Amino acid sequence: MSTPSVTTPSRWRALTHHHLFWPVAVLVVLLLVNVPFTPDFFSIKMTDGHLYGSLVSIVLFGSPLILVAVGMTLVIATGGIDLSVGAVVAITGALACSYISDQADQSALSGVLLAMGLGLLAAVVCGLWNGFLVARMGIQPIIATLIIMVAGRGVAQLITDGQIITINSEPYKLIGGGYWLTLPFSIFVVAAVVAVTVVLTRRTALGLLVESVGGNAEASRLVGIRSMRIKIMVYMFCALCAGIAGLMISSNTSAADGNNAGLWIELDAILAVVIGGTSLLGGRFSIGGTVVGALVIQTLTTTIYTIGVPTQTNLVFKAAVVIVVCLLQSPKFRAKVFGAKFGAGSGTKGSAKPATAPADTAPATEAAPKMEVS
Amino acid sequence: MAEPRPVLEMTGIVKEFPGVRALSDVDFRLFPGEIHALMGENGAGKSTLIKVLTGVYSLDGGTITLDGRSVRFGSPLQAQHAGISTVYQEVNLCPNLSVAENIFIGREPTRMGRIQWKRMRKEAAELVDRLGLDIDVTAPLSSYPLAVQQLVAIVRSVGTGDSDGEGSGTKVLVLDEPTSSLDRDEVQELFRLMRRLKDEGVAILFVSHFLDQIYEICDRMTVLRNGTLVGEHMVGDLDQVGLIQLMIGKALDQLEELHDHQLHSDVGETLVKAEGLGRTGGIAPFDLEIKKGEVLGLAGLLGSGRTELARLLFGADQPDSGKATIGGKQVSLSAPNDAIGAGVAFCSENRKTEGLVPDLTVRENIILALQAARGWTRPIPVSQRDELVAKYIKALDIRPANPEARVGQLSGGNQQKVLLARWLITQPKLLILDEPTRGIDVGAKAEIQKLVVSLSEDGMSVLYIAAELEEVLRLSHTIGVLRDRRLVAQITNGPEITTSRIMETIASGEHQ
Incomplete structure (x- = not known):
């Protein structure tokens, strides 16, 4: 992909070795599967000045997941994991909605902005707590974040008094259910968050330092990276993303459900990150991959409905697709099934020979172009 | 030594990776009861040859004959069952298990599916005893230093087939750089074990970057260069200079240059000053001064506190006594950041971790x-x-x-x-190099040493740690000698200082 003068087979090879190739391929296949069942699947119609269509809905309904998964990517890149995002979604929604419901004028812009600020602040505090436990106290991330995962739902229910709070606020409705420039407003929110994340990680040195901490924590300490600070920051960012998702979900339904808002979203988010090609061991990460991964999961959910998979076999079907995606990501599996052409040259792994090879048998080193901007 | 039939014969070995011919037409043979060195620079094909032999890589051409029978291994396990055992540079054992468990892991003596712990411990103790080692087999492996763990790995690999008749006993033992992290005494311990195995008729293939060790323990050597066979020689027939020339394929002017090199005398004022700096369990409080442009070498056995001293100066471990000033300013050294901010750099001996x-x-x-x-x-x-x-x-x-x-x-x-x-x-103002030349080939070694010389000429201070005394002696203005986690002497280098003089200091713990 990087050199223009390559021959066709090697260009094909470079393409199949691009880290986004398999996630994108699966996404395209999943989308195509829908066509026989819904012939106008790809068509987008303009109604009342709004764009409607399956593609638009996939992005719309996938928005919260993309947000949560993007934050999760950075946490996973440091070698951690954040199980508390679902609870943070619930807490943020509960706080914002209960604040708005207490207002005399629920549609007053100042009140809505304050409610959102309050919710997001709570989310960031949750992230600070997670980061503190993980980075400062040295608690295993899975345990540290389990605390808020469990307790957070309780907190959300305390805030809502165990009720589902419904609100009627026009400005608040915009984030998750409104339209702007013919498109769902959520899409703009997601685009903004993804863009900010990419700029934050790739236009500063944050991405490099995160990958370094996740790739080798001790080496990072000895090179003078303040990994504690970076980890705390990343958990806070992850919680902030979850908080925005929480606002979106509660806005979309105009209700705060402490029990069910964002339920199991942490698992889908982790899955999206993995499908996107970021290793759970930490190190290299790809925001672009994560976005595609989240879209794959959302498309899968949509597909299950359109092709009419019986509800009781829903989860099994989903699991099957996920297994296929994960297998496709494994160079070992690809080499076994498709032959060496698709494998990541696992045979060359042991030899540290310089890359003097001819173009069509280039070793894996140069086969995976580096992602600068997702 | 020239027995009629080799236990192992590899002929015309070819191994190719996409675009690279790692081995072309290499012959190699191994006689029972000999220690055979496989020599070559990094990338010469030593590891590839070993991996082909032990079944990690498949063959692209050539034949392997073991005990007169033609063999071809699909996996390391098959090779092991056929009697070829390998011990690598890194110890691949479980530190949390006992020595006995490590020796028998995967082939524990069982009765009706239950592990016979008593029998296992007894057999392990017998095996260790037979090989002349003094190790408590019930203690966890992690309670022993790395060197002993390495010995256990060897015991484990030769113990294959002793307990249940599976396999046919070790005929060939491959030792891939087992000595790279051992000190002199530990190497001797390893050599004792190797000689004992040799007497039992085991053929040992030995890879090491330390030429002195090769000349001490080996009977025969095979030299590779760029994936081809350069020659097979009896150790007595080829001197070190000749061997190095064979390995790199040209005269050794690079190293010669360093031999004649004069230490520059352009040493400036004090850069680093440590007073009573120490850490319980790490290193006893020490006083140390490093001047601008000075190379301070640390000599001492492995585990004598060389690395610990360096880590304290860098703040990698926190000192619990004393203080340090760098460039006249006091530095707290509570984290690497403090030292880095003061202009200290640290290359750890553990490159990977x-x-x-x-x-x-x-x-x-x-x-x-x-x-x-x-x-x-x-x-x-x-x-x-x-x-x-x-x-x-x-x-x-x-x-x-x-x-x-x-x-x-x-x-x-x-x-x-x-x-x-x-x-x-x-x-940086002070560059700390902990074993920078460990496990790397002769050419790169010389380059790094030359670099140290030129850096210090340009005014950078260097703290240089190396296991080879010649290396320390060649480069350092001052030599700090450590023993039992204590800085026992600081010797100004000069013509009268020799490696044996330093060794005496290490041995006696004092300097006259």
Whole structure:
């Protein structure tokens, strides 16, 4: 992909070795599967000045997941994991909605902005707590974040008094259910968050330092990276993303459900990150991959409905697709099934020979172009 | 020694990787009861030959004959069952299990599915005893130093087939750089074990970068260069200079140059001053001064506190007594950041675990220290970054000269150079090098030593730690001698100082 003068087979090879190739391929296949069942699947119609269509809905309904998964990517890149995002979604929604419901004028812009600020602040505090436990106290991330995962739902229910709070606020409705420039407003929110994340990680040195901490924590300490600070920051960012998702979900339904808002979203988010090609061991990460991964999961959910998979076999079907995606990501599996052409040259792994090879048998080193901007 | 029939014969071995011919037409033979050195620079094909022999790689051509029968191994396990055992540089055992469990792991004596612990311990103790080692087999492996763990790994590999008749006993033992992290006494212990096995008729294939060790223990050697066979010689017939010439294929002017090198006398005022700096369980409180442009070498056995001293000066471990000033200013040394801020750089002896981030590229690894010092909000501008990286790749001759290459795929010598580059671009005042030449080939070794000389000539202070005394002696203005985690002497280098003089100091613990 990087050199223009390559021959066709090697260009094909470079393409199949691009880290986004398999996630994108699966996404395209999943989308195509829908066509026989819904012939106008790809068509987008303009109604009342709004764009409607399956593609638009996939992005719309996938928005919260993309947000949560993007934050999760950075946490996973440091070698951690954040199980508390679902609870943070619930807490943020509960706080914002209960604040708005207490207002005399629920549609007053100042009140809505304050409610959102309050919710997001709570989310960031949750992230600070997670980061503190993980980075400062040295608690295993899975345990540290389990605390808020469990307790957070309780907190959300305390805030809502165990009720589902419904609100009627026009400005608040915009984030998750409104339209702007013919498109769902959520899409703009997601685009903004993804863009900010990419700029934050790739236009500063944050991405490099995160990958370094996740790739080798001790080496990072000895090179003078303040990994504690970076980890705390990343958990806070992850919680902030979850908080925005929480606002979106509660806005979309105009209700705060402490029990069910964002339920199991942490698992889908982790899955999206993995499908996107970021290793759970930490190190290299790809925001672009994560976005595609989240879209794959959302498309899968949509597909299950359109092709009419019986509800009781829903989860099994989903699991099957996920297994296929994960297998496709494994160079070992690809080499076994498709032959060496698709494998990541696992045979060359042991030899540290310089890359003097001819173009069509280039070793894996140069086969995976580096992602600068997702 | 020239017995009629070799136990192992490899003929016309060919191994190809995409685009690279790693071995072409290599012959190799091994006689029972001999210790045979496999020599060559990094990348000469030693590891590939071993991996072909032990079934890690498949053959692309040639034949392997073991005990007169033609064999072909699909996996290391098959090779092991056929009697070829391997012990690698890194100990692949479970530190949390006992020695006996480690020796028998995967082939525990069982009765009706239950492990017979008593029998296992007894057999392990017998095996250890037979091989002349004094190890408590019930203690966890982690309670022993690395050297003993290595011995246990060897015991484990030769013990194959003793307990249940499976396999046919070890005929060939492959030792791939077992000595790279051992001190002299430990090497002797290893050699005792090797001689004992040799007397039992085991053929040992030995790989080491230490030429002295080869000449001490080996009977015969095979030399490889660029994947081809250069020759097979009896050790007595080839001297060290001749061997090195065979290995690198040209006269050894690089090293000669260093031999004649005079230490520059241009040493400035005090840069680092440590007073009573120490850490319980690490190193006893010591006083130390390092002057500008001075190379201070640390000599002492492995575990004598060399690394601990260096880590204290860098703040990698926190001192619990004393104080240190760098450039006249007191530094707290409570974290590496404090030392880095004062201009100290530290290349750890553990390149993989404490140095490199293997997933990242050469470029990213090189800029890491500088970037960490600038903080995440101030990335190094792309043009400046690429320029710096290109400059150091060229200056240190890092190969492949591709900044996009994953650092984990580079050879040991090149990885070491990447680490050096990482710190050199921060322009440190004091460069701490802990075993920078361990496990790397002769050529890269000479390059790194030359670099140290030129850096100190340019006014950089260097704290140099090496297991080889010749190396320390050749480079250092002052030699700090450590023994039992105590800095026992500081010797000013001069013509009358010899390695035996330093060894005496290490042995006696005092300097006259």
